Amino acid sequence: MEYTIVGIVIFVIAVLVVGGAFLIRPRHSVETEERPKVEEPQTQEGRPPATVEEGAAEDGGATAAVAEPAAPTAPAQPVAPQIETPPPSAGRLVRLRARLAQSQNAFGRGLLTLLSSDKLDEDVWEEIEEVLITADVGVTSASQIVEGLRTKVKVLGTRTPGDVRSLLREELVAHINPDLDRAVRTEPHGDRPAVIMVVGVNGVGKTTTTGKLARVIIGDGHTAVLGAADTFRAAAAEQLQTWGERVGAPVIRKEEGADPASVAFDAVTRGIADGVDTVIIDTAGRLHTKTGLMDELGKVKRVVEKRSQVDEVLLVLDATTGQNGLRQARVFAEVVNITGIVLTKLDGTAKGGIVIQVQRELGVPVKLVGLGEGPDDLAPFDPETFVDAILELS
Ligand SMILES: Nc1nc2c(ncn2[C@@H]2O[C@H](COP(=O)(O)OP(=O)(O)OP(=O)(O)O)[C@@H](O)[C@H]2O)c(=O)[nH]1
Numbered sequence: 479m480e481y482t483i484v485g486i487v488i489f490v491i492a493v494l495v496v497g498g499a500f501l502i503r504p505r506h507s508v509e510t511e512e513r514p515k516v517e518e519p520q521t522q523e524g525r526p527p528a529t530v531e532e533g534a535a536e537d538g539g540a541t542a543a544v545a546e547p548a549a550p551t552a553p554a555q556p557v558a559p560q561i562e563t564p565p566p567s568a569g570r571l572v573r574l575r576a577r578l579a580q581s582q583n584a585f586g587r588g589l590l591t592l593l594s595s596d597k598l599d600e601d602v603w604e605e606i607e608e609v610l611i612t613a614d615v616g617v618t619s620a621s622q623i624v625e626g627l628r629t630k631v632k633v634l635g636t637r638t639p640g641d642v643r644s645l646l647r648e649e650l651v652a653h654i655n656p657d658l659d660r661a662v663r664t665e666p667h668g669d670r671p672a673v674i675m676v677v678g679v680n681g682v683g684k685t686t687t688t689g690k691l692a693r694v695i696i697g698d699g700h701t702a703v704l705g706a707a708d709t710f711r712a713a714a715a716e717q718l719q720t721w722g723e724r725v726g727a728p729v730i731r732k733e734e735g736a737d738p739a740s741v742a743f744d745a746v747t748r749g750i751a752d753g754v755d756t757v758i759i760d761t762a763g764r765l766h767t768k769t770g771l772m773d774e775l776g777k778v779k780r781v782v783e784k785r786s787q788v789d790e791v792l793l794v795l796d797a798t799t800g801q802n803g804l805r806q807a808r809v810f811a812e813v814v815n816i817t818g819i820v821l822t823k824l825d826g827t828a829k830g831g832i833v834i835q836v837q838r839e840l841g842v843p844v845k846l847v848g849l850g851e852g853p854d855d856l857a858p859f860d861p862e863t864f865v866d867a868i869l870e871l872s
């Protein structure tokens with residue numbers, strides 16, 4: 479009986495074990511067959527993208543944007559300003575001559591027409607002198623030019639249009655004086671940079687010229703630091719900063735109302751530390767008294783000279799302002815030792831004769847001319863190219 483009970487128990491256990499084996503089928507393989515295949519998003523390198531948390535853990539969150547590959551636009555990253563490479567300065571006046579020819583048309587054409595008159599009588603010579611004076615050549619130079627032309631015409635006898643042009647060309651070039659040294663001194667002295675101060679009354683184009691000159695220097699393969707010593711307005715430093723950033727030139731600036739001399743000093747100190755070739759210092763034009771002007775510019779110069787010599791003091795003069803501009807230029811020339819003139823806005827005036835007058839009045843050469851508001855519209859001045867443009871000679 480006992481054997482029978484044990485046998486029945488063994489049979490029941492056997493039935494349960496075998497039945498369970500059939501009933502409990504592996505679910506895993508079914509699932510893999512039935513679940514639709516989901517593509518894992520891949521990065522370009524073929525790796526699955528990191529999650530925000532992973533990116534953040536690895537590099538402080540800098541790569542967080544990578545965690546959202548499906549997003550059509552990634553969040554904007556701070557973009558480093560694009561540094562421009564300005565063109566070299568050589569041949570710029572030739573390239574910009576069309577602007578000169580345009581604006582000086584009245585001047586050059588008027589003279590050529592009068593000189594080609596059949597009869598050169600007293601009235602015609604007077605008219606010629608008037609055209610010269612109207613073009614801001616100055617009274618003394620105008621009468622000397624007329625004298626020179628009268629003598630040459632007499633010697634020549636007959637006059638072809640070609641003769642007239644070359645007579646006039648010769649006379650004008652001689653009055654602009656091609657022998658003057660017009661090089662802007664931008665070369666460093668050993669471990670000291672060259673220092674250029676840019677001065678002039680307000681609105682003439684000092685800051686623009688400082689920016690354009692930095693581009694000339696950098697375009698010619700050298701380096702520069704800019705000093706924003708016009709601390710009258712915060713906007714002045716801002717304006718210069720924009721110029722500097724475009725060409726990668728550091729701009730030294732301080733808060734509005736800071737001492738201009740200390741800005742200039744810091745700019746030169748930075749120039750020495752960085753081993754740059756040239757430091758250019760933009761100054762303020764809003765000075766109401768001659769004493770104030772003398773004090774400020776004198777101090778800037780003296781303080782700069784504690785670090786490096788001042789190689790150039792460039793006086794910026796707006797060519798459209800005529801006699802008024804000249805009067806102001808004279809005041810500057812009395813308080814600082816001007817080494818060169820930058821004549822701006824020559825693109826917007828027919829009064830190019832001011833080149834002759836300003837050199838004569840101040841006894842310093844025009845070294846650069848501004849021919850537009852574009853960043854590369856500043857050109858080294860060359861008397862022959864200038865006169866050829868006025869007379870439309872190629
Ligand atoms: N057409 C033309 N405009 C120029 C030239 N040079 C400068 N300008 C313009 O003249 C205006 C005054 O230039 P700025 O460089 O700000 O003059 P600034 O002497 O620094 O003026 P302040 O800082 O106020 O004393 C700007 O609108 C310049 O774009 C030039 O050669 N031709």
Ligand SMILES: [Mg+2]
Pocket residue numbers: 684685686708714
């Ligand atoms: Mg300015």
